[in-house]
Amino acid sequence: MSHALVAAGKSIKSVAAGKSEKEGNRGRKVSGGMGEKQGGNFFIPGFMFSGISAGIKEGEERDLALFYSVTPATAAGVFTTNRVKAAPVLVDRMRMRKGRCQAIIANSGNANACTGERGMRDARAMADATAEALGIPGELVLVSSTGVIGKPLPIDKIVSRVPSLIGNLSSHALSDAVEAIMTTDTFPKVKMEKCSMGDREIRICGVAKGAGMIMPRMATMLCFVMTDAAIERACLQKALSDAIEVTFNRITVDGDTSTNDTVLVLANGMAKNRVISLNSADYSPFRDLLISVLLELAKMVVKDGEGATKFIEVRVEGARSEADARKVASSVANSNLVKTAFFGEDANWGRIAAAIGRSGVPINPNTFDILLNHVPVTVGGMGTNEALQGEADQVIKGNTITVTIRLHQGNAHTSMYTCDLSIDYVKVNAHYRS
């Protein structure tokens, strides 16, 4: 595991769980910040957590996690679009059909992908052992795995540790559980928000892991969201799908999509709010709160991008359609040449121009502008003067940079979030299995 390089003596990794946070709620109507902490942990009524070592990874690192609701929760999920789906993804998709879930068992160190029938048996065995020990139906337990692809899961080790996993359940142990799903992550990713809903207050807390194989549809490898809100199942699924579209589907680290990507939301209704439905006035605030949590987690994933030293927002404005804006943003955000230039702190906007031009969108090469933060480096498809280029050279030394691309073809706009491509990205990934 490699730690992110630090530019200008200051880590960009300040948005870790429990640390102070500079990027706020971007004007959303939410009252919470990093969320209420109790005993150093995040508290969501009715949820308990556990994270232990089961010997899946080498050494004593935590690698087995449990997320548990004291009552069966309404559940929604979104899974990888990769045709090669890991066994736990296939198992969860079947178990999700009834839209109820009470526990999620997850391991790191092994993805249980490309493992055939044995993988399917192992995934079910992992969930069923948990259900049995908890005394709940097997269909209420979901399962997730992350790590190396193509190796059989050490299922006996895992099953033998389930009692201990359950024995450690605590409403204050979220940090243990999050730690147990980390792979190349260099910091845990947790975000909690709350808001009023009628005379009640609801909370949404999300955790995520992921630092590589990050590319829309989907982005993060694993993300579990827990809320005490009462909400109808179809409504929860729609809120999740809509939220994914503007959060995890807007980030990219390396253009690779994992076999295991999973986002699950459990809503246990302990807040006793009026049940949220698609037609109720509470739907929009709930969806916006969910977006707020997922956007922050998505940004944390990018900031923790393998070897990343810079967080880059690629904002495209003045496109004919949002689809056009996304194509252009994606082309720029996924360009290795653009990303290595950022790593080298070289304001080489010609590479951005080339990426815009190859996006497949019929842009006008004589009208587009490029800005690095507030500094125009390209106007009308041409470079600006040396004074402005000099300013851009300073901008690119920062840890957080916004690339704004103005196409002057319409009114549609979008943003994508990415990071630079560093020597450490190659190092991390050249020897991941070794």
Next chain:
Amino acid sequence: MSHALVAAGKSIKSVAAGKSEKEGNRGRKVSGGMGEKQGGNFFIPGFMFSGISAGIKEGEERDLALFYSVTPATAAGVFTTNRVKAAPVLVDRMRMRKGRCQAIIANSGNANACTGERGMRDARAMADATAEALGIPGELVLVSSTGVIGKPLPIDKIVSRVPSLIGNLSSHALSDAVEAIMTTDTFPKVKMEKCSMGDREIRICGVAKGAGMIMPRMATMLCFVMTDAAIERACLQKALSDAIEVTFNRITVDGDTSTNDTVLVLANGMAKNRVISLNSADYSPFRDLLISVLLELAKMVVKDGEGATKFIEVRVEGARSEADARKVASSVANSNLVKTAFFGEDANWGRIAAAIGRSGVPINPNTFDILLNHVPVTVGGMGTNEALQGEADQVIKGNTITVTIRLHQGNAHTSMYTCDLSIDYVKVNAHYRS
């Protein structure tokens, strides 16, 4: 500029011009190998070359080249599909309309892209100064540039050096001209083939530069092909377009497409063969000879991929259609995670499986096989036994590796050629302009 890393003490860069060559003509009906050399240079009847320093690059490196035919030649060209096209590309596309060309002037060190009207004037001035000094019509001179995007061309320096450039013309100076179009290339790329055509012999000699921004449509940044064959213009254009499809459009280094990609072919008819037309029996042999030259140049570009330590052929078999095969091959060949694993000599086939799964092709996750050279690492979507994985660990230490993917869905197949993603790729590109 960085030199390629050398694995196992042996450079993969053995296919440089003038060096002995291990990869032959792959059974094509051609008699030539690296082509006949005269005085350490490649000789094509009626063509002359020059390469000098004009001070565009720093230092004394050659950066200005001239390719000249003693008689006006039939010309064909293929240009970048990038919407942001460099000025010389725009100029050439107009001048190519008549299908005749007698000289190509080309510079490295500056791409003359994103330079607006001034760029257009500079590109025309560069060509017209050459035409004037050669005493030929301006419309017979084409122009190419490669290097940094977005800086004005030092046109006065270039124009002032045109007489000297012409003064150095020689039929034995191809290596000077090739050197003058190199940027991050670590070796010159030249390939010559010849074959009988009736009672005559024709030659095709191609030169290329390019090591980054390599991605289909198009691949290389600049490629000039000279032949003494007599051939109709439409026929030459079709042969070129068909040849590009199976050569430069099958390679990728970093997924980026340049603003300057240009392939030009000049056929001056000095071989006095019966003029080749689309209906003549000589068309296929000519096209195949052209493919042979361009395929070798395309492979050289990949072998010289920025920071590359390994040459990788991704071969997809058993696809439903060639389009499907290409999607799968492209997904694997462009995966940063796959490419870094090769750099790390880690036979991490799970990443190949994930790239296959995210290609957009509806593959069957339970039937695909993956082989590294002859060693099956994945059969029916699952890993093979430890003995075979151990063999794969040895295969991946080699400099040239074929990844064969069998989809078992049909009979279509294709190959793409790529290289690994190394620490040096990042280094080369982080500080390209500095």
